[in-house]
Amino acid sequence: MINIGCHLSVTNGYEAMGHQMMEFGGNTFAWFTRNPRGGRAKDIDPADMSKLQEILKNEHFGKLVAHASYTMNLCSSKPETRANALDMLQQDLQRMEQIPGQLYNFHPGSHTGQGPEIAIQQISDGLNKSLWPKMQTTVLLETMAGKGSEVGKTFEELREIIDRVELNDKLGVCLDTCHVWDGGYDVAGDLDGVLTEFDKIIGLDRLKAIHFNDSKNECGAAKDRHEKLGQGCIGMDAMKRIAMHPVLQNLPFILETPNDDQGYIEEIATVNSWMK
Numbered sequence: 042m043i044n045i046g047c048h049l050s051v052t053n054g055y056e057a058m059g060h061q062m063m064e065f066g067g068n069t070f071a072w073f074t075r076n077p078r079g080g081r082a083k084d085i086d087p088a089d090m091s092k093l094q095e096i097l098k099n100e101h102f103g104k105l106v107a108h109a110s111y112t113m114n115l116c117s118s119k120p121e122t123r124a125n126a127l128d129m130l131q132q133d134l135q136r137m138e139q140i141p142g143q144l145y146n147f148h149p150g151s152h153t154g155q156g157p158e159i160a161i162q163q164i165s166d167g168l169n170k171s172l173w174p175k176m177q178t179t180v181l182l183e184t185m186a187g188k189g190s191e192v193g194k195t196f197e198e199l200r201e202i203i204d205r206v207e208l209n210d211k212l213g214v215c216l217d218t219c220h221v222w223d224g225g226y227d228v229a230g231d232l233d234g235v236l237t238e239f240d241k242i243i244g245l246d247r248l249k250a251i252h253f254n255d256s257k258n259e260c261g262a263a264k265d266r267h268e269k270l271g272q273g274c275i276g277m278d279a280m281k282r283i284a285m286h287p288v289l290q291n292l293p294f295i296l297e298t299p300n301d302d303q304g305y306i307e308e309i310a311t312v313n314s315w316m317k
Contacts, residue, residue: 042290042291042316043103043251043284043289043290043291043292043293043294043312043316044067044068044069044102044103044104044291044292044293044294045067045068045069045253045294045296045309045312045313046062046065046067046068046069046070046071046293046294046295046296046309047062047065047067047070047071047295047296047297047298047300047305047308047309048070048071048072048073048108048295048296048297049061049062049070049071049072050072051072051073051083052083054086054089055085055086055089055090055092055093055140056089056092056093056096058070058072058093059092059093059096059097059100059102060096062102063096063100065302065305065306065309066306066309066310066313067309068100068101068102068103069102069103069104069105069106069293069294069295070105070106070295071105071106071107071108071146071295071297072105072107072108073107073108073109073110074107074108074109074110074133074136074137074145075110075129075133076110077108077110077111078110078111078112082132082133082136085136085139087139090139090140093140094140103291103292103293104142104143104144104249104250104292104293105140105143105144105293106143106144106145106146106181106215106250106293106295107133107137107143107144107145107146108146108147109129109130109133109145109146109147109148110129111148112125112126112129113125113126113129113130113147113148113150114126114150114151114153115127115130115149115150115163115164115166115167115168116149116150116151116152116153116155116159116160116161116163116164116192117150117151117153118152118153118154118155119153123163123167126150126167127167127170127171130147130167130168130171131170131171133145134171134172134176134178134180137178138176138177138178141177141178142177142178143178143179144178144179144180144181144213144215144249144250144293145178145179145180145181146180146181146183146215146250147180147181147182147183148183148185148191148193149164149182149183149185149191149192149193149198149199149202150163150164150191150192151189151190151191151192152190152192153190154190157192157198160190160192161192161198161201161202161205162205164192164202165202165205165206168180168202168206168212169205169206169207169208172206172207172208172211173208174208176211178211179211179212179213179249180211180212180213181212181213181214181215181249181250182199182202182203182212182213182214182215183214183215183217183220183252184196184199184214184215184216184217184220184221184224185217185220185224185265186217186219186220186221186223186224186262186263186264186265187223187224187225187263188223188263188264188265194224194225194263195224196238196239196242196243197242199214199243200242200243203243203247212247213247213248213249213250214239214243214247214248214249215249215250215251215252216239216248216250216251216252217251217252217254217297218251218252218253218254218255218256218275218280218283219252219254219255219256219265219266219267219268219273219275219297220252220265221235222256222258222260222274222275223256223258223260223261223262223263223264223265223266224261224263225260225261225263226238226260227260228275228279228283229260229274229275229276229279230279232279232282232283232286236286236288236289245288248288248289248292249292249293250292250293250294250295251283251289251292251293251294251295252295252297253270253280253283253284253294253295253296253297253298253312254267254268254270254296254297254298255267255268255269255270255271255272255273255274255275255276255280255298256268256273256274256275257273257274258273258274259274260274267297267298267299268298268299269298269299269300269304269308270296270298270308270311270312281315284312284315285315294312296308296309
């Protein structure tokens with residue numbers, strides 16, 4: 042089986058997100074640790090977080106996948122942007138320890154003209170300054186589509202980052218189906234080949250979560266435009282094969298499709314029907 046859910050708003054608190062996902066029919070979810078476009082993180086009420094943890098335990102939820110702000114760029118050419126990103130990362134990871142054992146996902150960043158080699162070192166440096174031995178959160182590098190100067194389009198780039206981080210046992214990868222497709226990995230026509238390549242370069246033991254999205258674009262377009270399940274170029278048959286693949290079972294699958302609440306409820310129901 043897989044664990045299926047979508048992004049939720051933290052506006053009404055953590056317990057509320059747990060109840061909302063139960064109403065949606067899912068058993069995992071994602072949320073932004075702060076406004077996706079930056080800004081201050083919402084204060085955490087320990088009692089509220091404790092109530093969420095009760096829900097996770099009693100309702101047998103899978104791992105949750107927190108998402109960093111899109112503005113967090115550890116490899117910007119601007120020193121002030123890198124410094125702000127490092128501050129956000131360190132604050133977020135400290136806050137994640139209030140819900141131990143979960144996943145924290147971030148976009149590796151955009152090199153903004155410096156080139157990927159410099160960017161990979163800057164991302165690794167930021168992680169080396171932020172991870173600590175006893176932390177209980179696993180930090181996930183997200184696979185990217187290669188739009189603009191994004192780092193992380195190839196499995197090799199992610200591997201390079203991992204190899205330069207001292208405490209890389211704290212690192213994993215979130216595979217975004219739209220991103221890898223747009224980046225040139227044919228998850229529709231050769232899913233086994235893509236997963237074999239991932240295993241060879243990164244290792245399937247590091248694959249901790251799936252962002253489960255169809256794509257508006259042809260394979261290799263490097264554009265990063267998500268589509269609803271079955272309505273894009275990957276297609277419903279391929280999305281089902283991904284969800285049902287033996288090596289991906291028990292991972293959290295997070296929908297980031299362009300939907301309203303009812304759309305997510307329907308997609309969660311569709312995925313759950315495949316599991317029966």
